[in-house]
Amino acid sequence: MRTILVSSLIIAAVLLGSCEGDSILNPDNRNSPVRLRYSSADSAEAFELALWFEGNYLPADSTVRKLLFNINYLRYVLGDSYPVLKENRFTAPWIHGMLLLRFDDSTATLVKDGSYDGWNLLDEFIRPDTVINSSGSPGHVEVRFDEPFNPLRLAIDYEKLPGVMYSSPNRLFSTNDIYRIIPGVVNGEMSYVFIESDDIGSPRWYYYFRYVDGEPVFVGVRPSESGHTAWWPEAQKNMDLFEKWLGP
Secondary structure, rough: OOOOOOOOOOHHHOOOOOOOOEEEEOOOOOOOOOOEOOOHHHHHHHHHHHHOOOOOOOOHHHHHHHHHHHHHHHHHHOOOOOOOOHHHHOOOOOOOEEEEEOOHHHHHHHHHHOOOOOOHOOOHOOOOEEEEEOOOOEEEEEEEEEOOOOHHHHHHHHOOOOOOEEEOOOOOOOOOOOOOEEEEEEOOEEEEEEEEEEOOOOEEEEEEEEEOOEEEEEEEEEEOOOOOOOOOHHHHHHHHHHHHOOOO
């Protein structure tokens, strides 16, 4: 029987069922008087952010709690001055718990008829729960997992299986397509690019925020068509890392 992992605050209380109205202290300073109330949507966002941040199959509970406070403290301190902080939610650059594979022709036949034994080379807990063969693209397979695993981490294991020609998460787009919060790490502390878009979803403004000595600060804002800005190379580096990030 496959081992089931239950972690990360019980997967952020099933990703949207966390205790509405609960509060959390600043995890970086237990003597801090700051205590924030958070919603189930906040919990789900923090789980997704922690899943991206750590780059493991599932994030540690401590990381979920830390980032839950981190992004909401940013909104608490600066949200009234910069509405974009409260208007956007973090979305990972892939669909968790899902992986896309392509097998060579002979192996694809084994996968399709259920006789492929390559899955047994994987640790039991990351073997697929569901395998869906593509009818329109022979050899292309979608594997799904009951747990919301980080697909970038899974892809590393699955690309080593016999007959696999291609292993990738689903929904890897450019940062300008749908993502409105681009997190990063600068000098060991979190930073965020918040993107304000127009009516058709194209970026209009980039707002850059950073933590400095445990406190959030506004660094600057620039229009999408702007030229050189002193802080932009730092923000751009984070944006370039966003889609391929596998932990600090």
